[in-house]
Amino acid sequence: MSTDKPTPAAPDVPQIDEGHGAVVAERQAQKTEPPRMYQVVLLNDDYTPMEFVVVVLQEYFNRDLEAATQIMLKIHHDGRGVCGVYSKDVAATKVELVLAAARRGGHPLQCIMEAA
Numbered sequence: 001m002s003t004d005k006p007t008p009a010a011p012d013v014p015q016i017d018e019g020h021g022a023v024v025a026e027r028q029a030q031k032t033e034p035p036r037m038y039q040v041v042l043l044n045d046d047y048t049p050m051e052f053v054v055v056v057l058q059e060y061f062n063r064d065l066e067a068a069t070q071i072m073l074k075i076h077h078d079g080r081g082v083c084g085v086y087s088k089d090v091a092a093t094k095v096e097l098v099l100a101a102a103r104r105g106g107h108p109l110q111c112i113m114e115a116a
């Protein structure tokens, strides 16, 4: 015959004994998905000057001159290129800022965001 105390059944919610007679149930944290990310994409066109696109990439996407030039040339050759990947709000703001700058400069540059 065993003298061991029976092991209590494991509660399905973790119990915390706070040490003063109170035991509180710690609710399991909801499994939250990481926020969806969005890539901001510049599209090629025949009229926006290369220099303007390079400045946009430097000013709005924190690229140095060399990286900005590489991305601009990729867009020029492939038709499109990813400038950066951001949360939804940040991506939407970047699209608006780039489009506003392009319109101010009189350029038809197109900028879109898409789920990464």
Ligand code: TYC
Binding pocket: 042, 043, 044, 045, 046, 047, 048, 049, 050, 053, 072, 075, 076, 109
């Ligand atoms: N194709 C443009 C030119 O030859 C340059 C350009 C690059 C335009 C990237 C838009 O997103 C763009 N002037």
